[in-house]
Amino acid sequence: MKLSTKAQYGLKACFYLAEAYGQGPLSIARLSELTSVSPAYLEQLVMPLKRVGLLRAERGKDGGYALSRPPAEVTAGEIVRALEDNLTIIDCLVTPCSAEEKCPTCAIWNRLYQGINKILDEVSLQGMLDDYRRAGKGDLSGPDQGPKEAS
Amino acid sequence: MKLSTKAQYGLKACFYLAEAYGQGPLSIARLSELTSVSPAYLEQLVMPLKRVGLLRAERGKDGGYALSRPPAEVTAGEIVRALEDNLTIIDCLVTPCSAEEKCPTCAIWNRLYQGINKILDEVSLQGMLDDYRRAGKGDLSGPDQGPKEAS
DNA sequence: AGATATCCGACCGTTTTGCTAGGATATTCT
DNA sequence: AGAATATCCTAGCAAAACGGTCGGATATCT
Numbered sequence: 062m063k064l065s066t067k068a069q070y071g072l073k074a075c076f077y078l079a080e081a082y083g084q085g086p087l088s089i090a091r092l093s094e095l096t097s098v099s100p101a102y103l104e105q106l107v108m109p110l111k112r113v114g115l116l117r118a119e120r121g122k123d124g125g126y127a128l129s130r131p132p133a134e135v136t137a138g139e140i141v142r143a144l145e146d147n148l149t150i151i152d153c154l155v156t157p158c159s160a161e162e163k164c165p166t167c168a169i170w171n172r173l174y175q176g177i178n179k180i181l182d183e184v185s186l187q188g189m190l191d192d193y194r195r196a197g198k199g200d201l202s203g204p205d206q207g208p209k210e211a212s
Numbered sequence: 213m214k215l216s217t218k219a220q221y222g223l224k225a226c227f228y229l230a231e232a233y234g235q236g237p238l239s240i241a242r243l244s245e246l247t248s249v250s251p252a253y254l255e256q257l258v259m260p261l262k263r264v265g266l267l268r269a270e271r272g273k274d275g276g277y278a279l280s281r282p283p284a285e286v287t288a289g290e291i292v293r294a295l296e297d298n299l300t301i302i303d304c305l306v307t308p309c310s311a312e313e314k315c316p317t318c319a320i321w322n323r324l325y326q327g328i329n330k331i332l333d334e335v336s337l338q339g340m341l342d343d344y345r346r347a348g349k350g351d352l353s354g355p356d357q358g359p360k361e362a363s
Numbered sequence: 364a365g366a367t368a369t370c371c372g373a374c375c376g377t378t379t380t381g382c383t384a385g386g387a388t389a390t391t392c393t
Numbered sequence: 394a395g396a397a398t399a400t401c402c403t404a405g406c407a408a409a410a411c412g413g414t415c416g417g418a419t420a421t422c423t
Contacts, residue, residue, distance in 0.1 A: 062213065062214070062215055062216065062219070062292075062296045062297075062299055062301055063213070063300075063301060063302070063380095063410090064213055064301045064302045064321065065213065065379095065380070065381085066380080066381065066382095067380090067381085068213070069302065069317065069321075072317045072320070073315070073316065073317050076316045076317060088398090088399065088400090089399075089400075090399085099382075099383080101382070101383055101384075102381075102382055102383080104400080104401085104402095105381095105382085107400095108400095108401080108402085111400095111401095118399090118400060118401085119390085119399085119400080120388080120389045120390050120391090120398085120399055120400045120401085121389065121390025121391045121392095121397090121398060121399060121400080122390070122391045122392070122397075122398050122399075123390095123391080123398085123399090124389090124390075124391090124398075124399050124400065125399075125400085126400090137320055141213075145213045146213075148213055149214075150213055150214060150215045151214070151215045151220065164224070165224065165227045165340060165344045166220065166223050166224050166227060166340070168340070168343060168344075168347075169223070169288055169332070169335055169340065170215065170220075172331060172335075173328065173331055173332065176327060176328070176331040177324065177327070177328065180323060180324055180327040181320070181324065184320055184323070189316060189317070189319070189320065192319060193314075193316045193319075196319075197314050214379095214411095216410095216411070216412085217411080217412065217413095218411090218412085239367090239368065239369090240368075240369075241368085250413075250414080252413070252414055252415075253412075253413055253414080255369080255370085255371095256412095256413085258369095259369095259370080259371085262369095262370095269368090269369060269370085270368085270369080270421085271367085271368055271369045271370085271419080271420045271421050271422090272366090272367060272368060272369080272420060272421025272422045272423095273366070273367050273368070273421065273422045273423070274367085274368085274421095274422080275367075275368050275369065275420090275421075275422090276368075276369085277369085
């Protein structure tokens with residue numbers, strides 16, 4: 062029950078893509094600066110997101126990735142599902158514990174599965190952005206350590 | 213984001229322990245029959261549960277394991293947490309992403325963490341038992357395939 | 364003593380994870 | 394055309410986690 066770094070970094074990347082929405086694509090290099098994730102690895106995270114249609118890519122000079130929908134219409138659930146193999150937390154969700162076996166616990170896992178998806182689908186990138194701005198600082202330039210009056 | 217077989221099998225075992233509550237302990241051998249999990253592995257699942265105080269063990273002849281509380285007072289969450297390393301789905305829950313780093317995504321993971329725990333804590337072993345009896349068959353003897361009018 | 368059962372730790376093959384490397388392809392600028 | 398920029402794509406690899414087995418020590422009952 063561990064979340065992969067793919068989902069972590071992937072969502073983080075999407076967060077910055079949301080912030081830059083409408084201002085042209087962000088390159089892997091730029092995303093790497095913002096998220097502090099290595100370019101090579103970042104590439105691997107971003108690819109599935111593009112494959113699923115959440116991201117659009119532009120090649121060549123000034124190319125990069127951009128959200129294909131406005132941040133308010135993209136949920137964290139979509140992103141995480143794309144990176145976590147559809148959030149299949151347990152196999153008997155897709156291949157039931159065999160027809161004649163009535164597993165007494167499958168019901169719980171199913172409920173958990175539904176719950177997880179619901180939680181993640183209730184959060185949009187726009188929501189994340191709003192929360193972040195409200196909670197802390199307004200500027201999102203530079204790599205993500207906070208220039209506040211921290212220790 | 214995969215649930216370990218430990219949690220799966222462990223909860224299953226507890227289900228049968230709940231069913232047998234008040235009728236003396238169940239041995240590993242018996243639990244193995246009921247859950248279709250190898251005795252050696254089952255032992256490993258049950259040990260942490262005992263360590264946490266959820267189960268009590270009796271050694272020697274007619275020994276085995278029993279719930280230390282009535283099934284209505286044991287939640288699935290307690291069991292899963294004991295077997296899934298406290299359900300720490302992500303590290304920044306315990307060691308924040310560094311003091312000066314304001315990770316824009318931590319809020320989500322925290323919310324997810326709380327949600328998962330809530331869902332699992334809303335289900336008691338008694339509840340599972342009731343659901344199972346209501347949904348299907350009343351007898352729980354024998355290994356868990358359903359003697360209904362299957363295939 | 365002997366049978367039964369929990370305890371406990373080591374071990375081990377397989378899979379997944381987290382990440383790197385290197386090259387192929389497409390686009391733009393000069 | 395050609396160089397520069399950037400996405401695409403596949404392979405590889407060390408380390409960790411997973412899923413499970415085995416053998417023996419200890420406690421308890423008959």
